[in-house]
Each structure stands twice: as C-alpha cells, then as structure tokens.
Amino acid sequence: MESAAEYLFEYLRDVLYDPARANMDVQRLPEEFKELGQGLEFLAECVTETRTFAKFLAKGELNCPLPSHENEMAAPLKALHATLKHLTWQTQQVAKGDYRQHVDYLGEFATAFNTMTKQLEQRHVALAREIEVSRQKTRALEQSNDLFETVTRDSEQWIAVVERDTGEWLFSNYPVTQILASDSFLPRLKRWMSGEIAETDSGAESRTSEIELSDNGIAQFFTAILRPIIWREKPSVVFVLTDVSAERAHIRELENKAYRDTLTRQYNRHFGMRLLDEWVAEKRSFMLCFVDIDNLKYVNDKFGHNEGDKYILAVTAVLRGFSPDVMICRLGGDEFMLLAEGWDEERAEARLAALRGRLLKRNDEPETQYFHSMSYGAISVTPDNTLTPSELLAIADERMYNYKKARKLERASSAGAEPVAPVATPK
Amino acid sequence: MANVFAKSAPSSHNKFSWDNLGDIREGRGDLGEEMPVLVYRLMQYTMLDILTAAYGVEAADKHFRDSGYLAGTEFAKHNLKLDGTFDEFLENLQSTLKDLKIGILRMEEFDSSTGNIVLTVGQDLDCSGLPVTNETVCTYDEGFIAGILEAFTGAKYEVREVDCWANGDRVCRFNGTAQKVG
Numbered sequence: 227m228e229s230a231a232e233y234l235f236e237y238l239r240d241v242l243y244d245p246a247r248a249n250m251d252v253q254r255l256p257e258e259f260k261e262l263g264q265g266l267e268f269l270a271e272c273v274t275e276t277r278t279f280a281k282f283l284a285k286g287e288l289n290c291p292l293p294s295h296e297n298e299m300a301a302p303l304k305a306l307h308a309t310l311k312h313l314t315w316q317t318q319q320v321a322k323g324d325y326r327q328h329v330d331y332l333g334e335f336a337t338a339f340n341t342m343t344k345q346l347e348q349r350h351v352a353l354a355r356e357i358e359v360s361r362q363k364t365r366a367l368e369q370s371n372d373l374f375e376t377v378t379r380d381s382e383q384w385i386a387v388v389e390r391d392t393g394e395w396l397f398s399n400y401p402v403t404q405i406l407a408s409d410s411f412l413p414r415l416k417r418w419m420s421g422e423i424a425e426t427d428s429g430a431e432s433r434t435s436e437i438e439l440s441d442n443g444i445a446q447f448f449t450a451i452l453r454p455i456i457w458r459e460k461p462s463v464v465f466v467l468t469d470v471s472a473e474r475a476h477i478r479e480l481e482n483k484a485y486r487d488t489l490t491r492q493y494n495r496h497f498g499m500r501l502l503d504e505w506v507a508e509k510r511s512f513m514l515c516f517v518d519i520d521n522l523k524y525v526n527d528k529f530g531h532n533e534g535d536k537y538i539l540a541v542t543a544v545l546r547g548f549s550p551d552v553m554i555c556r557l558g559g560d561e562f563m564l565l566a567e568g569w570d571e572e573r574a575e576a577r578l579a580a581l582r583g584r585l586l587k588r589n590d591e592p593e594t595q596y597f598h599s600m601s602y603g604a605i606s607v608t609p610d611n612t613l614t615p616s617e618l619l620a621i622a623d624e625r626m627y628n629y630k631k632a633r634k635l636e637r638a639s640s641a642g643a644e645p646v647a648p649v650a651t652p653k
Numbered sequence: 654m655a656n657v658f659a660k661s662a663p664s665s666h667n668k669f670s671w672d673n674l675g676d677i678r679e680g681r682g683d684l685g686e687e688m689p690v691l692v693y694r695l696m697q698y699t700m701l702d703i704l705t706a707a708y709g710v711e712a713a714d715k716h717f718r719d720s721g722y723l724a725g726t727e728f729a730k731h732n733l734k735l736d737g738t739f740d741e742f743l744e745n746l747q748s749t750l751k752d753l754k755i756g757i758l759r760m761e762e763f764d765s766s767t768g769n770i771v772l773t774v775g776q777d778l779d780c781s782g783l784p785v786t787n788e789t790v791c792t793y794d795e796g797f798i799a800g801i802l803e804a805f806t807g808a809k810y811e812v813r814e815v816d817c818w819a820n821g822d823r824v825c826r827f828n829g830t831a832q833k834v835g
Contacts, residue, residue, distance in 0.1 A: 295785070295820045297821065298821055301823045304822050305775070308761070308775070311761040311773075312761055312773065315760045
C-alpha cells in the first residue's frame with residue numbers, strides 16, 4: 227500500500243473527479259489517520275448529495291429529495307430550491323392574472339420579474355379599459371340599431387338593407403314589405419339594386435342615384451341614397467328611396483307652362499331658341515326648317531280666331547308627321563321651327579314637300595272653307611358651321627319667304643305644278 | 654379624595670391586550686420604536702430556557718406555540734387587511750412582514766379546495782443565523798402563522814415547521830393544515 231497520505235489524496239481526487247471509483251477502507255488506514263478518513267468519507271457523502279441535488283435543480287425537478295440536515299454544504303442550494311419553489315408559485319399566480327406578485331432580494335432577476343408583472347398589469351388594465359369601451363360602443367350600436375328600426379319601420383321612404391355578396395334583403399321597412407308582397411316593381415328594383423351595389427365602393431361614403439319604376443303604365447320616380455354598412459356583421463348596402471313622383475309631375479307641369487305653347491302643346495319660341503343655341507354650341511349636325519302657315523291672317527279676319535286656331539292645329543298635326551323625334555317649336559303666330567337630327571337635305575326636302583301635300587289634300591274636302599297651305603325654307607347645319615343661331619334662322623326664314631313668293635306667282639299665273647322648295651346648305 | 658376623572662384602570666399586563674403594548678413612540682421618544690434582533694432573541698431564548706427547565710421541552714414548545722398563536726391573531730386583527738381575496742391578503746401579509754422586518758414570507762403551495770398551505774420564511778427573526786442544532790426551533794412562528802391564517806380564513810390551522818435554519822436549512826418551511834370543520 228502506498229502511504230496513507232497518498233491513499234487519502236487519491237481518494238479525495240476520485241471523490242471530486244471520478245465519484246464512481248471513489249472508495250476507501252478506513253480500516254486499512256493507520257490509527258492516526260482513521261478519523262481523517264472518516265471525515266473525508268462524510269465530505270464525500272456531502273459532495274455526492276450536493277451534486278445530486280444540484281442536478282435535480284438544473285433540470286427543474288423541484289419535488290426532489292432534499293439533502294440531509296447535516297449537509298451544511300448544501301444549505302445555499304436548499305435556499306435556492308426554496309426560492310425556485312416560491313417563484314413557481316408566483317408564476318402560477320401571474321398565470322391566473324394576479325399581477326401583484328413581487329420578487330425581493332434576487333438582484334437583476336427581481337428587477338426583470340417585477341418589471342414584467344408591472345407591465346402585464348398595465349396591459350391588463352388597458353385591455354380591460356378597451357374591452358369596456360368596446361362594450362359601450364356595442365351597446366350604443368345596438369341602441370342605434372333599435373332606434374333605426376323603430377324610426378324606419380313606419381317611414382314613408384322605402385328603406386332596405388341588402389347584403390352585398392348575396393343580394394339578400396336583410397332588412398326592409400313596411401313600404402318595402404308591401405312591394406315584396408305585390409312584386410310588380412320587384413324584378414326591375416332588384417336588377418337596379420344589383421347594379422347600384424356593384425358601383426358602390428364598400429369604403430365609400432353615401433352616394434345618390436335615382437330610379438323610375440312603372441306599374442300598369444303608371445310611372446313612379448324615386449331618388450335614392452345608398453350607403454355601404456356592416457349589417458349584423460355582413461357587408462351590406464342600405465337603400466333609402468324617396469318617392470318624388472309628385473314633385474316630378476309638378477316640375478313637368480311647370481316646364482310645360484314655361485316651355486310649351488298653350489294652343490299646340492309644342493315647344494314655344496323661348497324653348498326653341500334655347501334648343502337651337504344648344505345644338506349649335508354642341509356642333510350637332512341637323513336640319514333647321516322654317517315653316518309658315520299660308521293665309522292665316524285671312525282666315526282669322528274672315529272666319530274668326532277660333533277657326534284660325536283650328537287651322538294652326540291642323541298644320542301642327544301635319545308637322546308632327548315629320549319624324550317621331552323632330553323638335554317642333556311655334557315661334558309665334560303662323561311661324562314654326564323644326565329641328566331634326568340625322569336628316570340630309572334631300573330627305574328633308576322630300577319630307578316637307580310630302581307634308582305640304584298632305585295639308586293641301588284638306589282642300590279637297592267639301593266642307594273646307596279656305597285654302598290650306600304652308601310654306602317652308604330649310605337649312606342644313608353641320609359641325610363646321612360658323613353662323614350664329616339668329617343668322618341660321620334668318621336664312622331659313624328668307625328661303626321660306628322666297629318659296630312662298632314663288633308659290634304665289636305660280637298660283638297667280640295659273641294652276642301648275644308645285645315649285646321646288648328652296649332648300650340648300652348655306653355658304 | 655376620589656379622582657372622578659381617573660380613567661378606568663387597564664387590565665393587568667399578565668393578561669394580554671393590544672392596547673397594553675402602549676405608546677412606544679411616546680415612551681421611547683429618543684430611542685425610537687426599533688431595537689436589534691439580538692435583544693429580541695435574548696428575551697426569547699432565555700424565556701425558552703426557563704420554561705423548558707420548569708416544564709420540559711414539550712410543554713415549553715407548546716407554551717411558545719400558544720403565545721405565537723395569540724400574537725398572530727392579534728397581529729392580524731390590528732395590522733392586516735382581512736376583507737379582501739386570498740391573493741390580496743397574501744400580498745398584504747408578505748409586505749407587512751417584510752416592512753416590520755419579521756421575515757421574507759414566500760408561498761410555495763396552496764390548495765384552495767382543502768386550504769392546506771406550504772410557505773417559507775427567509776431571514777427569519779427567530780432563527781436565521783442560529784447555530785445548527787439539528788432541531789426545528791420556530792415553535793413561536795408556528796403559532797403566529799396559524800393565528801394569522803385563522804384570522805383570515807376562519808378555519809383552525811395546525812402549522813408545523815419542517816425545515817429550519819437550526820436544522821441546517823437556509824429558510825424555514827412551514828406546512829399548514831386546515832382543520833376540517835365538524
């Protein structure tokens with residue numbers, strides 16, 4: 227055997243660096259080394275126990291066996307163990323929402339932990355405040371919605387909420403419900419709504435539109451306000467339709483009074499001149515015809531104004547035959563102006579001649595007391611026209627006058643063929 | 654001649670009452686309300702010595718525990734908020750024990766269904782720094798903690814120290830068992 231000192235030294239090295247090999251037989255030691263040997267054995271036990279305990283702590287296994295009370299070397303580790311147990315408790319408390327947990331005397335860890343719990347509490351408070359604000363908003367929205375439904379239920383306006391994706395009607399007030407029941411408007415209304423929804427940006431503010439609906443030939447006009455909304459979590463558009471039929475009728479009546487001749491129901495001079503100004507300004511291509519009723523003064527003087535009015539109406543009826551979309555304006559007394567788009571000179575001349583011929587046929591009727599006739603002059607207006615409306619009208623008037631004069635001469639000389647109307651494009 | 658203005662005489666100091674702790678600030682105007690832990694321990698362990706000599710270890714420990722219980726109930730009544738939740742109570746208890754330098758109380762376990770509790774007290778007033786004698790010595794604390802827990806929960810508690818500085822540990826660990834009612 228090596229010396230006792232060497233034996234104990236090897237044993238101590240094994241305890242520290244190779245515990246599996248550490249083994250000592252105290253009985254082999256000389257008497258004076260036996261107590262030292264026993265002390266080293268106890269130290270080895272303490273080291274082993276402390277090492278094992280530290281391994282448990284390193285793995286976070288806190289419900290592990292604790293070192294014996296005699297092992298004072300392990301006391302600081304036991305204090306750490308107690309601290310970790312407490313931190314586990316505190317963390318569980320934080321997880322439950324108890325942010326008052328506070329760590330003392332653990333240096334930087336305590337600062338970090340306490341900062342964390344403080345921030346968590348602040349976020350919790352802020353979140354709770356946000357939730358409360360959201361709840362209040364939700365309550366306010368629900369109340370607003372109730373109010374909306376109450377107010378709109380009996381409104382005379384048509385109010386409907388239509389889901390954007392499906393076109394389903396999510397809400398409709400009483401008037402709309404009636405429409406849904408009778409459905410004479412429904413197909414047209416649904417088509418219109420579908421088109422309007424497509425044109426309504428979901429992020430847009432409200433916009434306006436209008437629609438005309440017919441039921442058995444009776445037209446109704448509506449103005450509409452459209453607003454994108456989220457209705458019961460569904461992207462939708464709310465339609466508010468106001469029936470403006472009465473207002474439209476009133477406006478039409480006013481327009482008639484302002485723009486129509488009371489006898490013939492054709493446009494009056496004021497409207498006719500405005501129309502001519504607009505067409506010229508817009509550089510449209512059209513025929514301007516000036517028509518004069520022949521012998522109207524004679525009829526008025528000889529047969530009275532009632533008969534004169536009948537004569538005017540007869541001419542008006544003939545002129546209406548020019549075309550469905552001709553604009554007929556009575557400029558005053560026996561003068562008319564016709565504005566017609568899409569006509570060339572040749573066709574216009576032929577049509578005016580035909581109309582005059584139709585009027586002349588009345589003279590063949592036995593009860594005719596006076597000669598029915600009219601004179602006309604026309605001018606073609608093209609986009610490159612440089613004359614003013616008044617100049618154009620003057621030229622047409624002059625051509626009408628020349629035509630009338632030629633007709634008079636013809637009739638005075640004898641019965642003969644109708645003269646050719648002076649229709650030409652101004653240079 | 655009788656003094657008709659005299660207050661009614663306080664009870665004997667042999668019978669504890671909170672008021673009989675007196676006005677320390679008034680009475681110790683210069684020295685103040687605090688004193689070294691050494692003096693506290695001097696009184697505690699000399700008293701333990703005399704009681705043990707007179708009645709034996711077990712009886713002395715019981716008297717100490719009962720004294721702690723009385724102190725705990727009175728302390729809770731006069732120094733703690735007892736009308737909040739358990740978490741609020743615990744926070745208040747921890748901060749109060751720390752502020753009064755009694756010790757650092759740390760929770761390890763609490764079973765809300767049984768009321769059983771495991772807690773530690775670090776840097777304990779009674780024992781931290783004592784030489785290791787392989788015994789638990791904080792019998793006064795056992796009663797003190799039991800009195801406090803009872804004051805809050807209304808349930809009787811049996812508190813026993815399982816780890817102690819004097820037993821080689823660095824914190825005192827207490828197991829509290831709530832007594833079943835009935």
